[in-house]
Amino acid sequence: MILNNSSRYSKLTIARHCLIMIGVFIFLSCSDDVTVVEEEMVLEVEIVEEEIEETTEPEEEVVVEEEQIEGVDFFLPNIDLSNWKVTLPIGSPDEVEPPEILDYAINERLIPYMYNDSTDGSLVFYTTPGSSTANSSYSRTELREQMVPGSNNTNWTFAEGGRMMGTLSVPEISTDASGNFHRTLVMQIHGRLTNDQRDLIGEDDNNAPPMLKIYWQKGKVRVLTKKLKDLNATDEEILHTDAWEDNEGHTFSEDIGIHTFNLEIIASDGRLEIILNENESVVYEDIHMQKWSVFENYFKAGNYLQTLDAGASAKVKYYDLEVTH
Known part of the structure; x- marks a missing residue:
């Protein structure tokens, strides 16, 4: 009677280990897929940002003329x-x-x-x-x-x-x-x-x-x-x-x-x-x-x-x- 119970316990333990291994495998597989997807999304964002940078026109430089001051920059009689x-x-x-x-x-x-x-x-x-x-x-x-x-x-x-x-x-x-x-x-x-x-x-x-x-x-x-x-x-x-x-x-x-x-x-x-x-x-x-x-x-x-x-x-x-x- 004792032997039969031990055998049943061993089989259950093996089954649990198998299920755990399958779960880990599935999780790792899914993680790899998510990583790939995230990498693809980041790449697309970088490409879009590069395109935006390439198409942005440079701003015109604004030249501000300094006002001349009498008595400082020039003098009058x-x-x-x-x-x-x-x-x-x-x-x-x-x-x-x-x-x-x-x-x-x-x-x-x-x-x-x-x-x-x-x-x-x-x-x-x-x-x-x-x-x-x-x-x-x-x-x-x-x-x-x-x-x-x-x-x-x-x-x-x-x-x-x-x-x-x-x-x-x-x-x-x-x-x-x-x-x-x-x-x-x-x-x-x-x-x-x-x-x-x-x-x-x-x-x-x-x-x-x-x-x-x-x-x-x-x-x-x-x-x-x-x-x-x-x-x-x-x-x-x-x-x-x-x-x-x-x-x-x-x-x-x-x-x-x-x-x-x-x-x-x-x-x-x-x-x-x-x-x-x-x-x-x-x-x-x-x-x-x-x-x-x-x-x-x-x-x-x-x-x-x-x-x-x-x-x-x-x-x-x-x-x-x-x-x-």
Whole structure:
């Protein structure tokens, strides 16, 4: 009885083992199939992704232009030209008045002689011997004050007063045959006859002498004013240009060379003061200034080269220029 039960138990054990082996075989077979299917799916996904990558167009590169900033990337002069005209060393000579002068940066006539230097914020006045005005032999690229834009007929007297301030330099100027620098006028107060005065003395134009001339000369600032040849001259005789002559002049002690400097001119009733760099000045307050009160006046600023030498030239740079009355 015991033997029969043992035999039955052995058969059952063998059967269980067979079933377990069959189950394992089936599981492994199914796992292999799943792995194959998964590998095929991954491969298809990779192929699709490759196709997408191959067909994707590259994005266009966007170039952003950086905005230039005044005072950082470039500099402009602090000069309002609304009340100035300029005379050029060309033509008979040529002049450019407001409002045309306001577009000087794109004016082809002006560009060779009057233009911006954006590296230092200056307005450059370049000149060389060429055309001259009726009362001079020398050429200029020079501003002339116009209290009424476009008109020369409104001017000022010393009794009314005037003040001009400028920051400037003379970085380039030629030399003569002896190697000495030429000189150039950088500022003026010019006299003008009224129409009645012009007619009284029988002149063809309204020109009167310049009361003040300021030169760049040998690296220094030199000032000349006018004085009467005859203090007993009549009111009519005073109106003639030949009644006046240059005084002995004054040369400031500071050697400014090609460096930037400041000039201030203050004209008032019977008095004229010129100040260099706010620390050195010369004052004229005498009978000659009192007698000068009969004339009208206007300011001038720029580059009035005082030579006819072939090949001569000069550059004057203005950084600031301001006039008040």
